[in-house]
Amino acid sequence: MCGICGILNFNNKSVGEEVLKKMTDELAHRGPDAQGFFFKNNIGLGHRRLSIIDLETGDQPIYNEDRSLGLIFNGEIYNFRQLRAELEKKGHVFHSRGDAEVIVHLYEEYSHECLDHLDGMFAFALWDQKNRKLFIARDRLGKKPIVYWHNNDCFAFSSELKSLLSAPFIKRVVDFEALNLYLSFRYVPAPWTMFKNVKKLPPAYYMTVVDGQISMKRYWSLVHRIGERKKVSEYKEGVLDKLDQAVSKRMVSDVPLGVFLSGGIDSSAIVSLMHRHTNDTLQTYSVGFSNQLYNELGFADTVSRCFKTKHHELIVNPNVLEVLPKIIKHYGEPFADYSCIPTYYLAEFAARSVKVVLTGDGGDESFAGYYRYTACQMAEIFSLLPRFLLRSINSFMQNLYDSDDIRKLNWQMKRFFKSLHYEPRDRFLRWMSSFNHEERGSLYNNDFLQHLDQGHDRAVFEGYYQNKNGRDFSDLTRQAEIESYLPYDLLVKTDIATMAHSLEARSPFLDHKFMEFAATIPYDLKLHNFNNKYILKSSFKKLLPREIIRRKKQGFGLPVGEWFRGPLKEYIKGILLDPTTMRRGYFNKNYVQVMIDEHMNSKVDNGYKIGTLLMLELWHREFIDTC
Secondary structure (H helix, E strand, O other), X not given: OEEEEEEEEXXXXXXXXXXXXXXXXXXXXXXXXXXXXXXXXXXXXXEEEOOOOOOOOOOOOEEOOOXXXXXXXXXXXXXXXXXXXXXXXXXOOOOOOOOOHHHHHHHHHHHHHHHHHOOEEEEEEEEEOXXXXXXEEEOOOOOOOOEEEEOOOEEEEEOXXXXXXXXXXXXXXXXXXXXXXXXXXXXXXXXXXXXXXXXXXXXXXXXXXXXXXXXXXXXXXXXXXXXXXXXXXXXXXXXXXXXXXXXXXXXXXXXXXXXXXXXXXXXXXXXXXXXXXXXXXXXXXXXXXXXXXXXXXXXXXXHHHHOOOEEEEEEOOOOHHHHHHHHHHHXXXXXXXOXXXXXXXXXXXXXXXXXEEEOOOOHHHHHOOOHHHHHHXXXXXXXXXXXXXXXXXXXXXXXXXXXXXXXXXXXXXXXXXXXXXXXXXXXXXXXXXXXXXXXXXXXXXXXXXXXXXXXXXXXXXXXXXXXXXXXXXXXXXXXXXXXXXXXXXXXXXXXXHHHOOOOEEEXXXXXXXXXXXXXXXXXXXXXXXXXXXXXXXXXXXXXXXXXXXXXXXXXXXXXXXXXXXXXXXXXXXXXXXXXXXXXXXXXXXXXXXXXXXXXXXXXXXXXHHHHHHHHHHHHHHHHHOOO
């Protein structure tokens, strides 16, 4: 795994070496083992390397035979040996033993269609000297990032925002539309970033830059096509076989390898399959909390004992005031999924003894693992009831006592019934938003509101449902989240947390061939009689302990509400009601005050709303106030 960056000037001016080296230095945590540069006329490329495969000859940039192509690459290509053999038969000559070089020769052979041949996770940039073309691509699911900026004179890109922003010609101006999207989604979706004119390349896209002209094209989409229904046993065999293949090829490494083990079905399934492919003792890593509502260590220990792993446990009592600034610096923009904190600690913990970990990321999206998909189905059933009866039920639910924790059933039931009268997509967006449409209207001050399209989040959300052929809204939403929540929240969280500690993460559930197979499984076998992940659990019934198969999903959450009304109470008030915060001109102070007071008095759990605003303000202080 690595970090990449580059600058292409459109005015034939040479790239400043100091600027590019500074950008590259900002990526040192992604690649502490080596660095490399390419400078030629108006193009400059920088690379930082984390050595995983081909430790001796894999430094970059990588070139073709006549050095007319130069490549910098971040990721892993799992089928590189097969591709290399095919390319050598066609006459291509290789000078390294690693996976990056196959991309150069594939491009020589197939041009942009080289991407169709790659099996792996990647972000790369390739300079084509003969055509004076910069070719940049990102993997199908979005595991490896690319951000970029351009004007009439220059194009610049990097693996991370803080690297890109170190270029002195890029101005740090807040993008108000991105801010509005963040307050809805709790992350900033592609192509936006929190900086005006700085963009993210979406997953499964490539871009070309030629003579100052930039074009982009999507090269892959996950097609959900059921076809003729098979026997359940055939689907189960397919799940085991294709996931086993995905695990096996991700265990190729020239450095120590481990696995993140939560004790949930996904990570436990990965451990069970890894156990098949090694005679060595597996290294497993788990993180837990003293608050039992958020602690899964007992389940992880059960799996560890079953497969005789060398298990490493970390009890986290986070020093939030210490860790949040570190996290903000690495993300480069506000990110309000607070599970980024335990993920950050877990990566730091594992990196002490291994350089590669496998994870269970992606299982929930392919197999309907989230309870919100169950809620979608339940909502469709309740929507058939007469309106007067729905109003009566909702009135009863809203009169229940308020909950001070969002994980408690009464809090979740009140939210569920309060949104039932909305159209399904609006209802789901409300469930997922930190601040819904009306709440943002009250949160923003009137002057700032004039700069915004308040319906923008809904329009963006609608876009994820385009060209979906599923008939069940719950299934449509699961498909939409593969293009939104998965790449812009979960995979960002994993990439940032692991690469901050020079640790490579590999996700077998995100193998595109496995996901293409999973997309052929009927939805009623994924969410079966309100039983999430039915087909996945059935597939592993003989391989995993009974309590793992039967356990309820817990999630990787944090007791942020408890923290904010406890040890961080005065800190929260000091930050969010600070004159510096209010002078930014975004928010209505009275609304923020009431929201904080309600939370501190345990009237309602506003922890995630408060956390969303806190991350936004800390980001301003790190990236805007100091520039």
